[in-house]
Amino acid sequence: MADHEDPKTGKKNKGTSKEVCGYPLSIFFIVVNEFCERFSYYGMRAVLVLYFKYFLRWDDDLATSIYHTFVALCYLTPILGAIVADSWLGKFKTIIYLSIVYAIGQVAMAVSAIHDITDTDRDGTPNNMTFHVVLSMVGLFLIALGTGGIKPCVAAFGGDQFGDHQERQRRTFFSVFYLCINGGSLLSTIITPILRAQNCGIYSKQKCYSLAFGVPAALMVVALVVFIVGSGMYYKAKPEGNIMGDVCKCIGFAISNRYKHRSKQYPSREHWMDWAEDKYDKLLIAQIKMVLKVLFLYIPLPMFWTLFDQKGSRWTLQATTMDGNFGAIVIQPDQMQTVNPILILTLVPIMDSVIYPLIKKCGLNFTPLKRMTVGMFLAALAFVCAAVVQIEIDKTLPVFPSNFQSQLKLLNMGNHPVTAGLPGYGQVTLQAAQASEEYFTFEEDQISISVSGPEMKRNISLIKGQRQTLLIPLTISDEWQLTADLTTKPEEGNNAIRFVNGMNKPVNVSTSEVVFGQIEKFHYSNYSQIRNGRATFFLQSGQLSCAFSRDFGFGSSYTFFIPSTLSLGSNCQESITGAEDIKPNSVHMALQVPQYFFITAGEVMFSVTGLEFSYSQAPSNMKAVLQAGWLLTVAIGNFIVLIVAEVAKLPKQWTEYVLFASLLLCVCIIFSIMAYFYTYIDPTEIEAKFRRNVGDDDDDKNDKQRKLEMEMMKRDLDRSDDEHYKGKQTKM
Numbered sequence: 001m002a003d004h005e006d007p008k009t010g011k012k013n014k015g016t017s018k019e020v021c022g023y024p025l026s027i028f029f030i031v032v033n034e035f036c037e038r039f040s041y042y043g044m045r046a047v048l049v050l051y052f053k054y055f056l057r058w059d060d061d062l063a064t065s066i067y068h069t070f071v072a073l074c075y076l077t078p079i080l081g082a083i084v085a086d087s088w089l090g091k092f093k094t095i096i097y098l099s100i101v102y103a104i105g106q107v108a109m110a111v112s113a114i115h116d117i118t119d120t121d122r123d124g125t126p127n128n129m130t131f132h133v134v135l136s137m138v139g140l141f142l143i144a145l146g147t148g149g150i151k152p153c154v155a156a157f158g159g160d161q162f163g164d165h166q167e168r169q170r171r172t173f174f175s176v177f178y179l180c181i182n183g184g185s186l187l188s189t190i191i192t193p194i195l196r197a198q199n200c201g202i203y204s205k206q207k208c209y210s211l212a213f214g215v216p217a218a219l220m221v222v223a224l225v226v227f228i229v230g231s232g233m234y235y236k237a238k239p240e241g242n243i244m245g246d247v248c249k250c251i252g253f254a255i256s257n258r259y260k261h262r263s264k265q266y267p268s269r270e271h272w273m274d275w276a277e278d279k280y281d282k283l284l285i286a287q288i289k290m291v292l293k294v295l296f297l298y299i300p301l302p303m304f305w306t307l308f309d310q311k312g313s314r315w316t317l318q319a320t321t322m323d324g325n326f327g328a329i330v331i332q333p334d335q336m337q338t339v340n341p342i343l344i345l346t347l348v349p350i351m352d353s354v355i356y357p358l359i360k361k362c363g364l365n366f367t368p369l370k371r372m373t374v375g376m377f378l379a380a381l382a383f384v385c386a387a388v389v390q391i392e393i394d395k396t397l398p399v400f401p402s403n404f405q406s407q408l409k410l411l412n413m414g415n416h417p418v419t420a421g422l423p424g425y426g427q428v429t430l431q432a433a434q435a436s437e438e439y440f441t442f443e444e445d446q447i448s449i450s451v452s453g454p455e456m457k458r459n460i461s462l463i464k465g466q467r468q469t470l471l472i473p474l475t476i477s478d479e480w481q482l483t484a485d486l487t488t489k490p491e492e493g494n495n496a497i498r499f500v501n502g503m504n505k506p507v508n509v510s511t512s513e514v515v516f517g518q519i520e521k522f523h524y525s526n527y528s529q530i531r532n533g534r535a536t537f538f539l540q541s542g543q544l545s546c547a548f549s550r551d552f553g554f555g556s557s558y559t560f561f562i563p564s565t566l567s568l569g570s571n572c573q574e575s576i577t578g579a580e581d582i583k584p585n586s587v588h589m590a591l592q593v594p595q596y597f598f599i600t601a602g603e604v605m606f607s608v609t610g611l612e613f614s615y616s617q618a619p620s621n622m623k624a625v626l627q628a629g630w631l632l633t634v635a636i637g638n639f640i641v642l643i644v645a646e647v648a649k650l651p652k653q654w655t656e657y658v659l660f661a662s663l664l665l666c667v668c669i670i671f672s673i674m675a676y677f678y679t680y681i682d683p684t685e686i687e688a689k690f691r692r693n694v695g696d697d698d699d700d701k702n703d704k705q706r707k708l709e710m711e712m713m714k715r716d717l718d719r720s721d722d723e724h725y726k727g728k729q730t731k732m
Ligand SMILES: N[C@@H](Cc1ccccc1)C(=O)N[C@@H](Cc1ccccc1)C(=O)O
Pocket: 038, 042, 178, 181, 182, 185, 186, 189, 311, 337, 338, 340, 341, 344, 603, 607, 634
């Protein structure tokens, strides 16, 4: 048996696994596992809102609500994972079992996104939406259980692999761990939106959400396999018992004991937790006090996450109304999220090696709580930027009719100019095959339109809240037609295209991807979705066959008119005219970069520092408890999004962004006050003092001795000298 194995159990001892450059080899498997797991999680999350909206056909609010409920659940389950690992299975087995649950959940999501399963009429849309909704909800529940459950275990399990002589390597491991998280999430947030944008299907081609969920499912299986392969090399700490249970019982006893002794005849105690001393170990009580002090400080933190996690929902939806053309490359709305990990990968090293040392050189003590306060402020600033961008977008959005209005556009299908008299707008002249540039808005239910050249007069019934186009026919005898036009921007940044056939015979129109079908004479097609970029349309009518091409941006709508003059040998490129019903998105996606920059700089200062703070201020046996507590603030933050979005119901999106920014600013001020009164502690030092005392303490019910200990503990917890926070105690 090797000397680094426990002689009784044959299991590895801490810090004795094979080393490479001073690092335990086992760490390699844990880091690769984390990379794959985060790829799986963030890849699936990147397309989730769009899956809800465009596959399950939910509206923006429902999609956002379910998205945040899911994210919240992912950060509630760490408590469950910590309890199972600490009191029952140990970290290794918990990671294995919950990873299996996680992989099953990802597979369920991938299957739920196969539209062909219930597409019985083969029209490209699922016929039994309940099946897809139920399966995806089950999948998301299993994923939340898996990802959240293993979250507090994996990092701690990695930390466990280092011996006491590897303190420096352990610190580096945590940085590499964070960079791996962002490396995995960066790759997946680039790849899964590309997969989603592909067309796939057995009977009909649709957006490939099944592939976008399938690849993360495969990566989760890889994560599991890699973790199992490393099995023989890990140090596996035994479960330490249900520490969470002990903490709850001890707090419960302190409260009930205080209540039982509420009469004045009992002397008061320094701290309400001291009422647990009659039954519980003083060390445990001191440890709980440390934890409670930190947990109290956590109270305002969820507000940061409320803003942070809207990157994946509101900001992605905002990007769908923007122009993603970056010249050489075209960015999909959901790919904008990649800006976050890219900035993390650059900002973490810059902050650690340049900014923080520079601040220190300037003689400023930039303590963790100060960093977190600045992080909150930066996140609020990010939302101010988002509001400004939204105002710019709103300026470019078309003004659709309200519920009391209707809008009408005119299209002259003839070969000669016509002049139309419109109530309230006077005479409007349209050239041959020309449409009016704008929609005319009316509040009446019916209007009378007179057309000269040829003379015609008709009463037109309008529909409130709708946009229509009036097709003015070639001759008096032909029928007047009204089309139903779009009253929302086309989805996912696509372009909605339709054709009006002004010819006296049917015509077939198609592109390499979309079939408009046969359009009858003097009739029009339905809208079809065309992606941004250049599209070539093929027209075919009897002997006549021609093609024309157009460039499209994001989110526009066009009506293309095929004139009656089109004949064999005509040049389609010149003959076919297009009316711009909805302008393409004109606000560039690059304008979202400042908001991403501020939220990510905020994340580095808040999240990375907060993780380290939670670890350093936690007693040795409650590091996982505080990690779970930290993740709980993320969960609560996501619930706040739901509540504020539901309660506030603000008419304009930018006002919601301003509301969130203001809320975080208020919370930031409250937090800075709380942080000012916080005293940094060194848990190891306090624990060591208590352990030393236990040796001399036979019966510790003696009043004098208790007083002494109280004083000592008070001194330890409340000392507010100006020493550096690490190892010593200092204020904010
Ligand atoms: N920066 C994030 C990763 C990310 C990638 C793509 C889009 C959004 C986010 C990150 O580092 N996350 C870490 C830490 C974290 C952050 C927020 C809540 C809990 C943990 C992670 O472990 O996922």
